[in-house]
Amino acid sequence: xTANTLIGLDWGTSSLRAYLFGPxxxxxxxxxxxxxxxxxxxxxxxxAFESLCADWINAEPDLxxxxxxxxxxRQGWREAPYAQTPAGFDELASALMPIxxxxxxxxxxxxxxxxxxxxxxxxxxxxxxxxxxxxxERLGLTDATIVLPGTHSKWVSVxxxxxxxxxxxxxxxxxxxxxRHSILGRLFAEQAAPDGPHQQQAFxxxxxxxxxxxxxxxxLLFSVRAEGLFGCYDGQQMPAYLSGLLLGAEIAHxxxxxxxxxxxxxxxxxxxxxSSAPVTLLIGSDTLVTRYAAALERAGIDAIPVxxxxxxxxxxxxxxxxxxxx
Amino acid sequence: xTANTLIGLDWGTSSLRAYLFGPxxxxxxxxxxxxxxxxxxxxxxxxAFESLCADWINAEPDLxxxxxxxxxxRQGWREAPYAQTPAGFDELASALMPIxxxxxxxxxxxxxxxxxxxxxxxxxxxxxxxxxxxxxERLGLTDATIVLPGTHSKWVSVxxxxxxxxxxxxxxxxxxxxxRHSILGRLFAEQAAPDGPHQQQAFxxxxxxxxxxxxxxxxLLFSVRAEGLFGCYDGQQMPAYLSGLLLGAEIAHxxxxxxxxxxxxxxxxxxxxxSSAPVTLLIGSDTLVTRYAAALERAGIDAIPVxxxxxxxxxxxxxxxxxxxx
Numbered sequence: 001x002t003a004n005t006l007i008g009l010d011w012g013t014s015s016l017r018a019y020l021f022g023p024x025x026x027x028x029x030x031x032x033x034x035x036x037x038x039x040x041x042x043x044x045x046x047x048a049f050e051s052l053c054a055d056w057i058n059a060e061p062d063l064x065x066x067x068x069x070x071x072x073x074r075q076g077w078r079e080a081p082y083a084q085t086p087a088g089f090d091e092l093a094s095a096l097m098p099i100x101x102x103x104x105x106x107x108x109x110x111x112x113x114x115x116x117x118x119x120x121x122x123x124x125x126x127x128x129x130x131x132x133x134x135x136x137e138r139l140g141l142t143d144a145t146i147v148l149p150g151t152h153s154k155w156v157s158v159x160x161x162x163x164x165x166x167x168x169x170x171x172x173x174x175x176x177x178x179x180r181h182s183i184l185g186r187l188f189a190e191q192a193a194p195d196g197p198h199q200q201q202a203f204x205x206x207x208x209x210x211x212x213x214x215x216x217x218x219x220l221l222f223s224v225r226a227e228g229l230f231g232c233y234d235g236q237q238m239p240a241y242l243s244g245l246l247l248g249a250e251i252a253h254x255x256x257x258x259x260x261x262x263x264x265x266x267x268x269x270x271x272x273x274x275s276s277a278p279v280t281l282l283i284g285s286d287t288l289v290t291r292y293a294a295a296l297e298r299a300g301i302d303a304i305p306v307x308x309x310x311x312x313x314x315x316x317x318x319x320x321x322x323x324x325x326x
Numbered sequence: 327x328t329a330n331t332l333i334g335l336d337w338g339t340s341s342l343r344a345y346l347f348g349p350x351x352x353x354x355x356x357x358x359x360x361x362x363x364x365x366x367x368x369x370x371x372x373x374a375f376e377s378l379c380a381d382w383i384n385a386e387p388d389l390x391x392x393x394x395x396x397x398x399x400r401q402g403w404r405e406a407p408y409a410q411t412p413a414g415f416d417e418l419a420s421a422l423m424p425i426x427x428x429x430x431x432x433x434x435x436x437x438x439x440x441x442x443x444x445x446x447x448x449x450x451x452x453x454x455x456x457x458x459x460x461x462x463e464r465l466g467l468t469d470a471t472i473v474l475p476g477t478h479s480k481w482v483s484v485x486x487x488x489x490x491x492x493x494x495x496x497x498x499x500x501x502x503x504x505x506r507h508s509i510l511g512r513l514f515a516e517q518a519a520p521d522g523p524h525q526q527q528a529f530x531x532x533x534x535x536x537x538x539x540x541x542x543x544x545x546l547l548f549s550v551r552a553e554g555l556f557g558c559y560d561g562q563q564m565p566a567y568l569s570g571l572l573l574g575a576e577i578a579h580x581x582x583x584x585x586x587x588x589x590x591x592x593x594x595x596x597x598x599x600x601s602s603a604p605v606t607l608l609i610g611s612d613t614l615v616t617r618y619a620a621a622l623e624r625a626g627i628d629a630i631p632v633x634x635x636x637x638x639x640x641x642x643x644x645x646x647x648x649x650x651x652x
Contacts, residue, residue, distance in 0.1 A: 074555075114556075119539045121549035122556045152548060168548040173508055181503045182496075213445045215540040215579045218572065222478060222494040223447035229400075230440075230448045246544065253541045 004028065006064055006325050007056060008315035009049065011071035012127055013038050016048065019312045020056050027312055029056075037070050037077075045077040061104060066319045068110035068311065069127035072097060082114035082124060088162040089133050093321035110318055113163055123168050127311075128154045131283050132163065134314030135306045143278035147254075147296070147303060149288040151176070155254045159278070169250040175243060184224045184242060189235030202237035206244020207251075207295050214252035220245050247295045255299055281306050330354065332390055332651050333382055334641035335375065337397035338453055339364050342374065345638045346382050353638055355382075363396050363403075371403040387430060392645045394436035394637065395453035398423060408440035408450060414488040415459050419647035436644055441491055449494050453637070454480045457609050458489065460640025461632045469604035473580075473622070473629060475614040477502070481580045485604070495576040501569060510550045510568060515561030528563035532570020533577075533621055540578035546571050573621045581625055607632050 002023040010017040014036035022028035035048040049065075050057065057063065072080035080097035096108035112126030132146050142161050148154040151172035157165045179185040193199070209220055224242050227233050233241050280296065280303040282289050289305045296303045319325050328349040336343040340362035348354035361374040375391075376383065383389065398406035406423035422434035438452030458472050468487050474480040477498040483491045505511040519525070535546055550568050553559050559567050606622070606629040608615050615631045622629045645651050 114552075117545075117549075119535045119542070119546070121535060121546065122552040122558065123545075123548065124552050124555060167542075167545050168552075169544045170508075170547045171544055174544060174547070177503045177507045181507045182499055209445045209447060215575070215582070216445070216493075217543055218495045218497055218500060218575055219443075219449075219493050219579060220445070220447065221496045221500070223443075223449065226440075226448040226450050226494075229450060232448065249541070249544055253545060256541070 004056075004060055004063055006066060006316060006319050007053060008312055008319070009065065009067035009071070010069055010127065010130075010309075010311045010315070011067050011076075012036050012069040016052060017311075018053050018056075019315065020053075021312075021316055025316060030312070037073070037075055043077075045071065057105070062106075064106040064108075064319065064324045066096070066108050066110065066315050066322075066324060068130040068315060068318075072109040072112060073126055076109075078109060080109040080111040082126075083111045083129075085113060085115040085166070086159075086162045086164045087113050087129070089136075089317070090161075090321055092129060092133065093318045096318070096322050096324070106324055108319075108322065108324060110315070113166070115165055117165075117167060123166060125154055125156065125166055125168070128156060128166075129163060130314035130318065131309065131311050132156050132158060132314070133317050134310030134312065135281050135283055136161065137313050137317045138306070138310055139281075141279070145278060145280045147280060147282050147292060149282075149284045149292045153250055167254060169254070171246045171250045175246055178221070178242060179239065184221065184238070187225060187228045187235055188239050192239065193236045195240070199237055199240035202233050202241040203244040203291075203294075204298065206241040206246075207248040207298055208244075210245050210248025211252050211299065214249065217245065217249045220249075243291070244295075247292065251295055251299045251301075255301065279304055283310065330382075330386055330389055332392065332642060332645050333379060334638055334645070335391065335393035335397070336395055336453065336456070336635070336637045336641070337393050337402075338362050338395040342378060343637075344379050344382075345641065346379075347638075347642055351642060356638070363399070363401055369403075371397065383431075388432075390432040390434075390645065390650045392422070392434050392436065392641050392648075392650060394456040394641060394644075398435040398438060399452055402435075404435060406435040406437040408438045408452075409455075411439060411441040411492070412485075412488045412490045413439050413455070415462075415643070416487075416647055418455060418459070419644045422644070422648050422650070432650055434645075434648065434650060436641070439489055439492070443491075443493060449492060451480055451482065451492055451494070454482060454492075455489060456640035456644065457635065457637050458482050458484060458640070459643050460636030460638065461607050461609055462487070463639050463643045464632070464636055465607075467605070471604060471606045473606060473608050473618060475608075475610045475618045479576055493580060495580070497572045497576045501572055504547070504568060505565065510547065510564070513551065513554045513561055514565050518565065519562045521566070525563055525566035528559050528567040529570040529617075529620075530624065532567040532572075533574040533624055534570075536571050536574025537578050537625065540575065543571065543575045546575075569617070570621075573618065577621055577625045577627075581627065605630055609636065 005021040005025050008019040016035040017032045019027050020029040033052050071077050078099055083095050095111045099107045110130050113129045114124045128148050144158050146156045153169040153171045155167050224238055280301050282303040282305045293303055331347040331351050334345040342361045343358045345353050346355040359378050397403050404425055409421050421437045425433045436456050439455045440450045454474050470484050472482045479495040479497045481493050550564055606627055608629040608631045619629055
C-alpha cells in the first residue's frame with residue numbers, strides 16, 4: 001500500500017471536519033462530528049481528534065496533520081497568532097503553529113489573519129483564510145474578492161496571492177438575535193413557509209431599500225414592524241424582508257469600501273469594461289450562496305459560487321507550501 | 327372648591343402615568359403604576375384606570391380624561407387610527423377618539439401619527455406626538471426638530487405647528503438584544519463600573535467611527551469583539567463603545583435625512599449662519615438626554631434638553647384645542 005499524504009482538519013466553533021488525503025492528494029475519506037471547540041471540556045482536544053480519526057492514525061502513526069479554524073484561537077488547543085495583512089499564501093504557510101504533544105506526529109495549526117480597517121478598527125478571520133487559499137488554488141486564480149456568508153460574513157480581497165484586506169459583517173447573528181429576541185421576531189409566522197415568490201418579493205424589497213438608504217439600517221429595521229402594522233407584509237414575508245434589509249446593508253457597504261490602498265470590494269461591477277477587475281467568488285452553504293448570489297446580482301455583482309467547501313484544498317496547499325508533505 | 331380641569335393619562339407599553347390638572351391648569355398631583363398595556367389582562371383597562379385614579383374620579387365624576395400612548399394601539403383599549411403627516415396640532419386634537427364606556431364621563435384617546443419615508447417605508451409614533459406638542463407649547467415654538475431617545479428613538483420634524491415627518495431608530499432595542507444575546511455581550515464586564523473617563527473615551531471612539539463610516543454599522547459592530555481581542559477596550563469599556571457605535575449610526579443618518587420635501591433633520595448644524603434653522607430639542611430620561619446631548623454636540627448639533635416630560639402640557643393643549651375642556 002502506498003502511503004497517504006495528510007490529514008486535514010477544519011475545526012471550528014461548532015463542528016470538526018476531517019479529511020484524509022490519499023497518495024495522489026485526492027480526498028479518500030471525510031467525516032464530521034459536533035466536537036467543535038465549544039463542545040470540548042477540560043482541554044481534551046487531542047482526545048477529540050484521536051477519537052474521530054482513530055483508524056487513520058492507527059494505520060499510519062506518522063501521517064502529518066494540519067488544522068485550521070477556531071482550534072487556533074485563544075479558546076482552542078493552542079493559539080496560533082494572527083498573521084497581518086497583507087498576508088501572502090506562503091507567509092501563512094510559514095507561520096503554521098506546531099503542536100508537539102503528539103510524539104512522532106507533525107501537527108500544525110494555520111494562523112488566522114488580522115487587519116486594520118480604514119476607520120482604524122481591528123478585524124479578524126480564522127478558518128476563512130484557508131477557504132480562500134483553497135478556492136484560488138482550485139480555480140488557478142491570483143486575484144479575487146471572496147464573499148463568505150455566515151453568522152459573521154467575511155469579504156476578503158486577494159491580490160497576487162496575498163490577502164490584502166477584509167471586512168466582517170455580523171449579518172447572520174443580527175438576523176438571529178432580532179428574530180429570536182426583538183419586537184420584530186414577534187411578528188414572524190411560527191411556521192415558515194417554503195421560500196416562494198411571496199417571500200422573494202419581500203426579500204427583494206428589503207434589499208432595494210437598504211441599497212437606496214445605505215446609512216439608515218437601524219431605522220429600516222423598524223420598518224419591519226411598521227410595514228406589518230399597515231399590512232404590507234404578512235408573518236411569512238417579514239423574515240425575508242428582514243433578511244433582505246441586512247444583506248442589503250452588508251452589500252451596500254462592502255461594494256463601496258476600500259479595503260486597502262489601491263484595492264476595493266467593487267471589482268465585478270466594472271468587469272465588463274475593466275478586464276483587470278478580479279472576479280467575485282462566493283463560498284458557503286447552498287442556501288446562503290443562493291440567497292447571496294441573488295442579492296449580489298441585484299447589486300450588479302456577478303459572483304461565482306465555489307461549490308464543495310474549498311477548505312480541504314486550502315489545507316493541502318498550505319501543508320505542501322510549508323513542507324509538511326512532500 | 328373650584329372644579330379641577332382634566333385628568334391626563336400617559337399610558338404606554340410598560341407604565342401608566344396620571345396627571346390631575348387643577349382649576350388653573352396647573353398639575354395638582356401625579357402618580358404612576360406599572361399597569362402598562364402589556365400588564366393588562368382580559369381587556370381590563372377601565373379597571374386599571376379607575377384603580378389608579380379612584381379618589382380623583384370619585385370626587386369629580388364628570389372630570390374629562392385624555393390619554394395618549396399605546397393605549398390607543400390595536401393592543402390597547404380602543405384603536406385610535408393614525409393621523410398622517412403633515413399633521414397639524416389642531417388636526418390631532420380634532421381626531422381624538424372618544425370612548426363612551428364611562429357613563430357621563432368624556433374620555434378621549436390621542437391618535438398616533440404615521441408617515442411614509444423617502445424610501446417608501448411606513449413609520450409610526452404613538453405617544454411621542456403628545457410630547458412634541460407639549461414641548462413646543464411650553465417653549466412657545468412653532469418649528470423644531472425633536473429627538474426622543476429610547477428603546478425606539480424618534481426624530482420628529484415640526485414646521486409651523488405641524489408634524490411634517492419623522493424617523494424611528496431601533497437604537498435602544500438593538501443595544502439591549504446585542505448586549506444580552508449576541509457574542510458581543512459575552513465580553514462585557516458583569517458589574518458595570520460608574521460611567522468614568524475610561525468609558526467616555528470608548529463611547530466617543532464608537533461615535534466617531536460611526537460618523538466616519540456611516541454605512542458600515544453591521545461591520546463596525548464586529549469591531550466590538552475584535553477590539554476586545556486586541557486589548558483595545560476592556561469589559562468595562564465595551565458597553566460604552568457599542569453604545570457609541572449605535573448612537574453614532576442613528577445621528578449620522580438622522581442629521582442627513584430629508585424627512586419631507588423642503589425639510590430635513592440637519593437644522594441646528596447651520597444655526598450659526600442660518601437664522602431660520604429651527605432648534606433641536608431633546609426629550610427623555612436624564613441618562614439618555616445627557617448621553618445624546620454629548621453625542622449630538624460631537625456631531626455639531628446644539629440640542630436643548632426639555633426637562634420634566636412635556637407630555638402633561640401636550641395632553642392639556644390637545645384637550646383644550648379639542649374643546650374637551652373650557
